[in-house]
Amino acid sequence: MLGEGIIKGLAETARNFVGSYVDKERLVTVQYPEERLPAKEAARNFPFLVFDGHDPHAGLRCVACQICEKECPPQCIYIEKSMDKKPDYVGKPQFYPKIFDIDISVCMSCQICVEVCPFEAIKMDTEFELSHTDRFAGLLFDKHQLAKSNEYYQKIHPNEAAEVDGHLAAEKAKAEVKAKADADAKARIAAAKTTTPPAAKPTPAPTS
Amino acid sequence: MTAATDIAESKYEILPKTSPGGEIEGDLLEVAMGPQHPSTHGVFRMDVALDGERVVKLKPVFGYLHRNHEKIAENATYLGSMPYTDRLDYFCSLTNNWAYALAVEKLGGLQAPERAEYIRVITAELTRLQNHTCLIGFLLQDMGASGTPLMYAFREREKILDLFESLTGARMMCNYMRFGGCRCDLPPGWLEQAKQVVDNYPRFLDEFDRFLSGNEILLARTQGVGVLPRELAINAGITGPMLRASGVNYDIRKVDKYGIYDRFQFRVPLGEHGDTYDRYMIRLLEMRESLNILQIALRDIPSGPIMDAKAKIRGFRPKPGEAYGRIEAPKGELGFYLISDGGPNPYRYRVRPPSLINLTVLEDMCLGHIVADVVVILGSVDIVLGEVDR
DSSP states (O other), X not given: OTTHHHHHHHHHHHHHHHHHHHOTXXXXXXXXXXXXXXXXXXXXXXXXXXXXXXXXXXXXXXXXXXHHHHHOTTOOEEEEEEEEEEEOTTSOEEXXXXXXXXXXXXXXXXXXXXXXXXXXXXXXOOOOOOOOSOSXXXXXXXXXXXXXXXXXXXXXXXXXXXXXXXXXXXXXXXXXXXXXXXXXXXXXXXXXXXXXXXXXXXXXXXXX | OOHHHHHHHTSSOOOOEEOTTSSSEEOOEEEEEOSSOGGGSSSOEEEEEEETTEEEEXXXXXXXXXXXXXXXXXXXXXXXXXXXXXXXXXTOHHHHHHHHHHHHHHHHTOOXXXXXXXXXXXXXXXXXXXXXXXXXXXXXXXXXXXXXXXXXXXXXXXXXXXXXXXXXXXSSOOOOEETTEESSOOOTTHHHHHHHHHHXXXXXXXXXXXXXXXXXXXXXXXXXXXXXXXXXXXXXXXXXHHHHHTTOOOOHHHHTOOTTGXXXXXXXXXXXXXXXXXXXXXXXXXXXXXXXXHHHHHHHOOOSOSXXXXXXSSSOOOOSEEEEEEEEEXXXXXEEEEEEOSSSSXXXXXXXXXXXXXXXXHHHHHTTSBHHHHHHHHHHHOOXXXXXXX
C-alpha cells in the first residue's frame, strides 16, 4: 500500500515520544548544564601535575626530567629545570620545574605523558569546562594552574590513585628501610672505629 | 541510440550538446558540490557536469583536510604516532589503532597475549557495529529522511561509545592499543555492561530492518542505483563491504586470520547486484555477524596479562626491516606499511586508506544517474574525510 511506510514511521515516532515520559530507556538525553552524567573513572582530557600534602611547591612530584616534553606527540609541554634542588617524597634532593607550561589548545589528550612519567607526577584531569575568551594566554596553563592535590586526584580517579599511592608508599618504605640500613651500617662502622682505637680518638664524628 | 550510450561516449569530454532537433545548442551545467556541502560528509568536492539533471561527468577533488599525517609520523616516535591514527577515520579509532599496532608488532617481533587479543576483537567488532549503525543513519539522512533514523542510530552508538569511554577514557580518540597488547585492562563490570549492550542490539537492528529494509521510498531510491560491477570492483582495488556488496567473497578476517579471528565462526554476507541497496543490506547483515563474534568473544575471554613482557613503552627501536599490517576495518582494508632503519622513528610510514581507494570508482557508479542519486551513492561508499586526505 502506498504510504504504508510513512504511517509506520510516524507510529514509531509517536511511540518514542510518549514512551520518553514513561520509560527511562527511551529518554536518553540529559539537560546538560543542570543535569550531568557521572564522570567515568577512566575519563581524561588534559594533564595536570600532582602534589602531595598542602603546599603545591614543596609537594610537587615533578622532578623536571623532561621526558614528557620529549615524548609529547604535538609538543605542547614546555619545561625549564630549576637551578636548586628540593627534597622529593622520599627525602632525596631533586630538581623541580621552574617553568612548566602546557598549551591545552595544542594538547590532544592522548595520555602519553602520563604513561611515560616515571614519577607518577603528571595525570589526566576530567575538568572540561575550560572555555576562555583569550585563546592564547587563557589556554596556556602554567605550573600554578596545573598543580592539583593528591586528594583531588583520588577523587577523580579513585582506583588508579589508590594503586599509585600503594606503589609510592612501597617505594617510600623501601627507601626508609634502605636509609635505616645505611644509618645502621654507618653507626656500626662508627662504633667499630670507636672500639678498635680506644685511646687515639675519644670522640670520632660519624662522618661518611 | 539510447540516452545511456550517449552519456557513456561523452564520459571524458564536456562539449556543447545539440538538442534532438539540432537547432538549439545547450551547454552542460557544471556544478561544484562541496567542499562545503552537507551531503559530502566533510570537506570533499565533486565537480559534476550535468546534462539536465543527469550526471555526465564527475570528478572527485580531495585534499582539503590534508594534514601531513604520514610525514608527521616519520618524525615522531612509533608510540607518538598512535594517537594520530585515531584521527584518520575518527569513527573507528580502535580499528586504526589495531592496524598500526599490528604493523609495528610485525616489525618489532612482538606478540599480544591472549587476553589482549580478545579485547582487540571485542573493541574492533564494537567499532564495526557503531560505524555501520552510523553509516545507515547518514545514508538515510542523505536520502532525505532528515533526523529520525540518524538520531536513532546515534542513540545506539552512544551506548557503545559509553563502553569505549569507560575502557579507554575517550569516546572517539581512544588511543588504546599498544605494541604488544593494550594500554589498560578492562575496568570492573565492563564485560557485563558490554554483554548487555550486545544482547540488546538485535532489538534495535530488527527495528531498523522493520522500518527501513522494506520501505518503498528506500527501495525506490536505492535499488539499481550506483551499480558497481564485480569486475570493476576487483580491478579498482575496492575492499570492504563495498566489494562484498558486488558479490566478491573477500574478507581479510577470513583471508589473513589476523589476531584470533580463526577461532570465531561467522559468515561473510555477499551482495548480488552491487547497487546501493546491497551496500546498505550488507552493513545490516555484517552487524548481525559482528554480534555473533562478540557473543563468543565476551563469553570466552580469558584472564591474564594484557601486555607482551618484551614490550617497553619508551625507547622502542625495532630492527631494520619493513612490515605491512592490514586488517578488515569497517570501511575496508586498512593497512600500515612501515620501513624501519633501526631508529626510534619509522623511515617510511604509509597508510593504505580504504575510504580513498573506495572513492576512486565514484564516477563509474554515478554516471547516468541524477544529482540526488549522487548524494545517496556517495553516502553508500562510506567515507570519512579524515582518512581520505590524511
